[in-house]
Amino acid sequence: MVVLKVTLLQGRSLEKKRELARLLTEMVARRLGEPKEEVRLILYEVPKENWAVGGVLMVDREER
Template identity: 45%
Template structure:
């Protein structure tokens, strides 16, 4: 039973998240031949103020864009 766990910054639409679930499921079916009904997908959304790279949060990067 494949378990796909994805962490991403908040801000995507419900439609985008639904599409991501479908495409990840499709990829697991294709890659490992798992039955569709056995695939689990969890999306974890993190506030952009709680995710940083190089000591700069996503929120700070977004605010600095022109």
């Protein structure tokens, strides 16, 4: 079994997350020789007010 954990900013559509799940699962299954059913994916979505780059919150970077 393989478990992938992906942390990303909130705001992506359900369709984009579905596509990400499909592509990552296919890639890992192919590269590691695991059945797709043995690949798990956990998406951690972080609000922009809880993510900073260079000391600036992402929510504030968008306002510039």
